[in-house]
Amino acid sequence: MASELTRDQKSLILYVETRCVDHDGLLRGEQMNQEDRENLKVFQESGHLTYGRVPAMMLSKLSGQTHWATLTDAGFALAHALRKERASRIIGGHRKEIDEWVAERRERATAPGAPEVVDGE
Numbered sequence: 001m002a003s004e005l006t007r008d009q010k011s012l013i014l015y016v017e018t019r020c021v022d023h024d025g026l027l028r029g030e031q032m033n034q035e036d037r038e039n040l041k042v043f044q045e046s047g048h049l050t051y052g053r054v055p056a057m058m059l060s061k062l063s064g065q066t067h068w069a070t071l072t073d074a075g076f077a078l079a080h081a082l083r084k085e086r087a088s089r090i091i092g093g094h095r096k097e098i099d100e101w102v103a104e105r106r107e108r109a110t111a112p113g114a115p116e117v118v119d120g121e
Contacts, residue, residue, distance in 0.1 A: 001046075002081045010082050012039050016049060016069045017079035026054070029066030034116035040069070 002010070012032075019027050032040075043049045051069040053061055071079065 001087065002078060005082075007040050008035060009042070012036050013043065013048065013079055013081055014086075016040075016043075016051075017071060017076065017083075020069060020071050022041050022120065023065070025068050026062060026065035027051075027067040027069055028064045030064055032067070040067075043075065046074075048072055048078055 005013070015031070016027065019025060030100050038053050040049070044051060049069050051067060054066055054068055059066065
């Protein structure tokens with residue numbers, strides 16, 4: 001399913017996953033537009049999450065957190081697949097330099113007659 005999602009849908013499911021993990025599943029209404037709300041319905045219908053509005057009597061306590069969401073196992077699996085895809089796509093900069101350095105050190109270490117190499121040398 002991940003490949004069938006729009007960029008906005010991918011962003012939304014990752015937002016919901018972050019809010020579920022770090023913020024008790026509470027979503028900030030000002031960070032969602034009408035399309036996001038429609039996509040929440042799509043994800044609920046496909047079995048990836050459940051969601052709803054925070055009861056009005058609790059809104060004053062929650063400072064902008066107007067909705068709640070709970071990811072299902074399928075929702076967490078989708079979010080994991082999207083994070084893994086994103087991580088493989090964005091490696092660059094300093095991380096690329098580090099990976100090249102590590103690969104070079106490993107290559108040297110496996111060469112015939114090479115001395116033992118300790119990480120960080």
